[in-house]
Structure formats: structure tokens, C-alpha cells
Amino acid sequence: xxxxxxxxxxxxxxxxxxxxxxxxxxxxxxxxxxxxxxxxxxxxxxxxxxxxxxxxxxxxxxxxxxxxxxxxxxxxxxxxxxxxxxxxxxxxxxxxxxxxxxxxxxxxxxxxxxxxxxxxxxxxxxxxxxxxxxxxxxxxxxxxxxxxxxxxxxxxxxxxxxxxxxxxxxxxxxxxxxxxxxxxxxxxxxxxxxxxxxxxxxxxxxxxxxxxxxxxxxxxxxxxxxxxxxxxxxxxxxxxxxxxxxxxxxxxxxxxxxxxxxxxxxxxxxxxxxxxxxxxxxxxxxxxxxxxxxxxxxxxxxxxxxxxxxxxxxxxxxxxxxxxxxx
Ligand SMILES: NC(=O)c1ccc[n+]([C@@H]2O[C@H](COP(=O)([O-])OP(=O)(O)OC[C@H]3O[C@@H](n4cnc5c(N)ncnc54)[C@H](OP(=O)(O)O)[C@@H]3O)[C@@H](O)[C@H]2O)c1
Numbered sequence: 001x002x003x004x005x006x007x008x009x010x011x012x013x014x015x016x017x018x019x020x021x022x023x024x025x026x027x028x029x030x031x032x033x034x035x036x037x038x039x040x041x042x043x044x045x046x047x048x049x050x051x052x053x054x055x056x057x058x059x060x061x062x063x064x065x066x067x068x069x070x071x072x073x074x075x076x077x078x079x080x081x082x083x084x085x086x087x088x089x090x091x092x093x094x095x096x097x098x099x100x101x102x103x104x105x106x107x108x109x110x111x112x113x114x115x116x117x118x119x120x121x122x123x124x125x126x127x128x129x130x131x132x133x134x135x136x137x138x139x140x141x142x143x144x145x146x147x148x149x150x151x152x153x154x155x156x157x158x159x160x161x162x163x164x165x166x167x168x169x170x171x172x173x174x175x176x177x178x179x180x181x182x183x184x185x186x187x188x189x190x191x192x193x194x195x196x197x198x199x200x201x202x203x204x205x206x207x208x209x210x211x212x213x214x215x216x217x218x219x220x221x222x223x224x225x226x227x228x229x230x231x232x233x234x235x236x237x238x239x240x241x242x243x244x245x246x247x248x249x250x251x252x253x254x255x256x257x258x259x260x261x262x263x264x265x266x267x268x269x270x271x272x273x274x275x276x277x278x279x280x281x282x283x284x285x286x287x288x289x290x291x292x293x294x295x296x297x298x299x300x301x302x303x304x305x306x307x308x309x310x311x312x313x314x315x316x317x318x319x320x321x322x323x324x325x326x327x
Contacts (some may be wrong), residue, residue, distance in 0.1 A: 003027060003028055003029045003055065004023070004028040004029065004084040004085055004248070005028070005029045005031070005080055005081075005082060005083055005084050005085070005131075006023045006028050006029065006030050006031065006084060006085040006086075006087070006247070007031045007033055007076070007083060007085070007086050007087065007124075008020050008023070008030065008031070008032060008033065008087045008089055008243075009033045009034075009061060009063055009087065009088055009089050009090035009117075009120075010033075010034065010063075010089045010090025010091070011030070011032035011033065011034055011040075011043075011089070012032065012034045012036060012039060012040040012043045013043070013211050013213060013214060014208060014210065014211055014214060014236045015089060015139070015205070015208050015236040015239045015240050015243070016032075016087075016089040016090065016240075017043055017047070017236070018235075018236045018237040018239075018240035019087060019089065019239075019240040019243045019244065020032050020043075020047050020056065021047050021050060021051055021237075021240070022237070022240050022241060022243070022244045023085075023244060024047050024048070024050075024051035024053040024055075024056050025050075025051045025053070026244070026248070027053060028053075028055075028085075029055040029057075029080075030047075030053075030055065030056045030057070031057045031058075031059055031076065031080070032044055032047075032056065032057065032058045032059070033059055033060075033061035033063075033072060033090075034058060034059075034060070034061060035060065035061060035062040035063075035068070037058070037060055040058055041058060044056055044057075044058045059072055059075060059076065060072065062103075063088075063090050063112055063116035063117065063120065064092065064102040064103070064108060064111040064112040064116055065102060065103045065104065065111075065116075066103075066104050066116075066119060066310075066313045066314070067103065069116060069119050069120050069123065070119075070123065070314075072120070073120060073123035073124055076124065076127065077123075077124070077126070077127055080127070081130065082127055082128075082130035082131050083124055083127040083128050083130070083131060083134065084128075084131040084132075084133065084134060084135070085134075085135050085136075085137070085247045085248075086120075086121065086124060086128065086134075086135075086136045086137070087136075087137045087139070087243055087247065088117040088120070088121075088136070088137065088138050088139060088182075089139045089243070090112065091112060091113050091139060091175075091178075092108055092109050092111075092112035092113060092175075093109070093171070093175045094171055094217065094218055094219065095171065095172065095218050095219050095222040096171070096218075096219035096221065096222060097171045097219065098169065098171075099158075099169040104313050106159055106309070107158055107159045107174060109171060109174040109175055109177075109178045110159050110174065110177075110178050110181070112178075113175070113178035113179065113181075113182060114178050114181045114182055114185065114302075114306070115306060115309055115310070117138065117182065118185060118306045118310065119310050121136060121189065122310065125193070125196070125198075128196070128198050129196050129197075129198070133197075133253060134196075134197065134198045134199065135198075135199045135200075135201070135246070135247045135248075135252075136189070136193075136198065136199065136200045136201070137200075137201055137202070137203060137243060137246055137247055138182050138183070138185075138186050138200070138201070138202040138203070139202075139203060139205060139243075140179055140182060140183050140186075140202040140203055140204045140205060140259060141175075141176075141179040141204065141205050141206075142204050142205065142206040142207075142287065143175060143176045143179055144176065144179050144180045144183055144204070144290060144291060145283065145284060145290075145291070146176050147176075147180050147272065147291035147293060148270070148272065148275070148280070148283045148284070148291045149272075150272045150273060150274060152176075152291075154177050154180075154181070154298055154301075154302075155173075155177065156301070156302075156305060158174070159305075180291070180293065181302050182202065183202050183204075183259055183290065184293060184298065184299045184302055185299075185302060185303065185306070186200055186201065186202040186257065186259065187257050187299065188299055188300075188302075188303050190256040190257030190258075191257065194256065198256075199252075199253075199254070199255065199256040200256055200257065201246055201252070201255060201256060201257070201258050201259070201260060202258075202259045202260070203239070203242055203243065203246060203259075203260045203262075204259055204260065204261050204262070204267065204287065204290065205239055205262070206261070206262050206287060207229065207232065207233040207234065208233055208234060208235070208236040208238065208239045209230045209233045209234065209235050209236060210226055210229075210230060210233075215227065215230075234262075238262075239262070242260070242262065242264060245264060246260060246264070259290055261287035261288070262287065263287070265287075265288065267287065267288060267289060267290045268288060268289050268290075269289065269290060269291075269292035269294065270283065270289035270290065270291060270292060271292055271294070272291050272292065272293060
């Protein structure tokens with residue numbers, strides 16, 4: 001069997017790191033797509049030793065920057081013959097953080113969690129088409145349960161331009177919206193890429209123990225909460241195994257446009273409506289359904305927004321890309 005070529009974004013810590021190790025142990029060719037090269041190099045060395053597989057490469061990627069994504073995809077396409085598995089694992093979420101923009105002037109949560117992955121996938125499509133069994137996986141979150149509330153909506157106005165000082169900003173809300181947006185794009189991409197045999201799925205992550213380094217990155221007041229959550233969360237290797245199964249197992253070879261829960265069951269859409277108390281409780285505690293959001297046109301709106309944003313930034317970012325490569 002040919003070695004699979006696998007890209008994992010944010011592969012230097014947590015679930016991404018464990019996934020890189022899992023694929024490397026299986027003998028695959030892993031490309032760790034990370035932005036912090038000094039730290040990531042140490043992690044890469046550790047994975048190579050632990051997996052006894054020296055085909056674990058490290059390529060620089062800041063998934064919030066269009067220039068960096070273009071540079072990464074250009075390098076990848078010239079160095080590797082094809083792409084079999086693309087795992088969009090990296091994400092931005094910093095509790096209590098103020099409104100921040102990406103280098104392209106887009107709200108940072110959406111830039112990192114939605115538009116970056118979308119652009120990266122678009123630029124790697126030709127490489128994916130060369131694979132016999134191409135699979136894309138998006139790391140989702142159970143935070144989208146907030147969308148069971150019909151009042152919960154997307155605030156697409158906040159995504160570009162300056163922060164509107166009249167609007168209160170919550171990075172928690174933005175993270176929730178970004179993960180719902182990524183889920184909806186999963187379904188849309190699965191349809192769009194079906195003719196090319198590219199499978200696109202998402203995994204709803206309901207918690208994985210955070211490393212000390214990750215906890216240090218959040219605001220100090222949130223750290224004790226994260227430590228308490230950690231007591232109940234499973235180790236990141238559990239979700240990494242789920243990444244591995246969805247992206248390699250024969251029984252998912254033809255599965256596309258699905259959202260998996262942590263038990264690898266396919267979740268079902270549930271219409272957004274005001275449910276009775278018991279149904280609400282079941283939705284919140286269970287993991288068999290997700291909020292469908294199909295009572296609005298948001299899936300198409302998001303798709304068009306992604307296309308528009310990327311088209312408008314592709315022209316301007318050619319110079320930025322040169323600057324990025326010269327760094
Ligand atoms: N852990 C949980 O309880 C939980 C729950 C629900 C969903 N999830 C999802 O699971 C995925 C993995 O989470 P985790 O807990 O393993 O997190 P983690 O340990 O904090 O890892 C996040 C990774 O993303 C990378 N990253 C962030 N911004 C980036 C950027 N702009 N460019 C490149 N890399 C970037 C980080 O790199 P740096 O080292 O450079 O920061 C890090 O490697 C995420 O998508 C997260 O939303 C996790």
C-alpha cells in the first residue's frame with residue numbers, strides 16, 4: 001500500500017500533535033503545518049523518534065494569513081506529488097480576548113477557523129484530486145449546541161473592517177459562530193467536491209484535555225476553569241484516534257458531508273425550534289443531533305462570502321506572499 005500523504009494543521013500540540021503521532025505510527029507521510037517553527041521543530045523530533053518514522057515534515061503555516069496559506073500551498077504542491085488527507089485542526093479561541101483582526105483585516109476567529117481552511121482547501125484541490133481516496137476533515141466543536149436556540153444567529157457584519165464600537169464583542173460567541181460556519185461549509189463542500197471523489201466530513205469535539213501550554217495562552221481568569229474541565233476531558237489521543245479512523249477506515253471511504261460525534265456515530269440534523277424542556281435537555285446532554293440552521297439561507301451566504309473574500313484578497317496578497325516568503 002502506498003504511504004498516505006497527510007497534512008495536519010496545528011500539529012504541534014493537543015489533538016493535532018497526537019494525530020500526527022498516530023498517522024506517523026501507521027507509517028504515513030505526515031506534514032505538520034504549524035506557525036511556531038522553533039517549538040514545532042522539537043515536537044517534530046519527538047514524533048519522529050516515538051513513531052520511528054522519519055517522514056514527518058514540518059512546513060510553516062499561519063492559517064489566519066492568506067499570504068502564508070498561499071506560500072504553504074505553493075511549497076506543498078511543488079514538493080509533494082499529491083495529497084490524500086487534509087485535516088483542518090488548528091483553531092483560534094482565546095476566552096476574554098478583545099476584537100482582533102488577521103493580517104488581511106478579517107476578524108481573527110473567522111480568519112483562522114473558517115476562511116483560512118476554506119482558502120487552503122481551495123488551493124490544494126488539484127493535489128487532492130490526484131489521490132485515489134482523498135479525505136478532508138474539519139475539527140468541529142460541541143459549542144455549536146448554542147445554535148439549538150433559534151435566537152442564535154450569525155453576525156457576519158463583524159467579520160470585516162473595524163470593530164463596530166456600538167456592538168459588544170465576545171470571542172466566545174465568535175468561536176461558536178465560526179464552528180457552526182465550518183460545519184455548514186463541510187456540508188456545502190461535500191456537495192461541491194463530490195464529482196471529484198473528495199470526501200469532506202467534520203468531527204464534533206466535546207472536549208479534550210488541554211496542555212499546560214494551551215492553558216497558559218488563555219486569559220488568567222479562565223485558567224482555573226480550564227484546569228477543572230481537564231479533570232473530566234479525555235486525553236487528546238482519543239480524538240486523534242477518531243481523526244485517524246474517519247480519514248483512513250474503509251467503512252468511511254464513501255461517507256461525505258457528515259458530522260460525527262465522539263463515538264463516531266453520524267449525527268442527525270435537528271430543526272431549530274423552541275423545544276419543550278425535555279427535548280432541550282436531551283439536545284444539550286446528547287450528541288446524536290446538531291442544529292441544522294437550514295431554516296435560513298446561511299449556508300449559501302457563507303459560501304458566497306468565502307468565495308468573495310478569497311477572490312478579493314487573492315489579488316492583493318501576491319505582494320504579501322512575496323514578503324512572507326522573504327522573511
Ligand atoms: N480541546 C477541547 O476541549 C476542544 C473542544 C472542542 C473543539 N476543539 C477543537 O479541536 C481542535 C484542536 O484543539 P486542541 O484542544 O488540540 O487545541 P491546542 O492544543 O490549543 O492546539 C491548537 C493548535 O492550533 C494552532 N494554531 C492556532 N492558530 C493558528 C494559526 N493561525 N496558524 C497555525 N496554527 C494555529 C496552535 O498553534 P500555536 O502553537 O502556534 O498556537 C496549536 O497547534 C481545534 O480546532 C479546537 O477548536 C477542542
